[in-house]
Amino acid sequence: MHYFLTNRGKVRPHNEDNGGVFQNKSHQYLSVVADGMGGHKAGDVASRLVVEHLQEEWRRSEKFHDKLSAGNWLKSAIETANTTVYQKAQENETCYGMGTTVVAVIxxxxxxxxxHIGDSRCYLLTSGVLSQVTEDHSLVNELVRSGQISKEDAEVHPRKNVITKALGTEKYIQPDIITKPWQPENKLLLCSDGLSNKIDNSELLSFLTDDKPLEDKAKTLVEVANERGGEDNITLVLSDYCAEKAGDSSC
Structure with missing residues (x-):
């Protein structure tokens, strides 16, 4: 049902992204993508710390039967992850100013x-319709929301990559929490902006609805992002709600 992939891209000297797909004691899944803040020291440290924290907390968690308890867990786990990253940044000169986006799904x-916090995204495909579940915490998105620029202008804005909210840069922070139905044949994509900046929604819809296995879809998406410049790290999680029995090769 899930496939995780991260890639350094073609320009950056190292990968500041992180993520993964993890199981808890009840065999429920948590997927995470985190993009360490570019231009800041130790972005890779920040993204690694938040993913490791969420993975460890998830490993110890019990089964979630409803959206309220799942949302409360995410809020609490991300807030404590923020404390971990913030304290690390304050106590280590080489890490001062580091931060990371995060998007996580139960x-x-x-x-x-x-x-989610920042501009890493979650997309949901339902009945052939692709929707962006998260709303970027970014300067250009604020300009779009206030009517100062159009969505088309946002795509080419010189400050497109400036985010207005990041994990680890402030002592206290709250993530946005969103709940959606999850049904057989639904598909989900989590990604850093290294992917979303290179592939538009119509192309994403085409990639997600083809019949290839998840691994092939993920690798193709990364290849396309790199072919179009690969200036940033590229990270994604693909998830399918398979109606077939567990173990079917298509899942």
């Missing part, structure tokens, strides 16, 4: 709970 039997 998969229930009939719902997903999504938490």
């Amino acid at each position: 998969y229930g039997e009939d719902f997903i709970s999504v938490a």
Whole structure:
């Protein structure tokens, strides 16, 4: 049902992205993508710390039967991850100013709970319609929301990559929490902006609806992003709600 992939890209000297797909004691899944803040020291440290924290907390968690408890867990886990990253930054000169985006998803039997900070995204495909679940915490998105620029202008804005909210840069922070239905044949994509900046929604829809296995889809998406410049790290999680029995090769 899930496939995680990260790639350094073609320009950056190292990969500041992180992420993964993890199981808890009840065999429920948590997927995470984190993009260490470019231009800041130790962005890779920040993204690694938040992913490791969420993975460890998730490993110890019990089964979530409803969206409220899942959302509360995400909020609490991300807030404590923020404390971990913030304290590390304050105590280590080489890490001062580091931060990271994060987008994380808990998969229930009939719902997903999504938490995010920054401009890493969650997309959901339902009945052939692709929607962006998260709303970027970014300068250009604020300009779009206030009517100062159009969505088309935002795509080419010189400050497109400036984010207005990041994990680890402030002592206290709250993630956005969103809940959506999760049903057979639904598909989900988490990604850093190294992917979303290179592939538009119509192309994403085409990639997600083809019949290739998840691994092939993920590798193709990364290849396309790199072919179009690969200036940033590229990280994604693909998830399918398979109606077939567990173990089917298509899942």
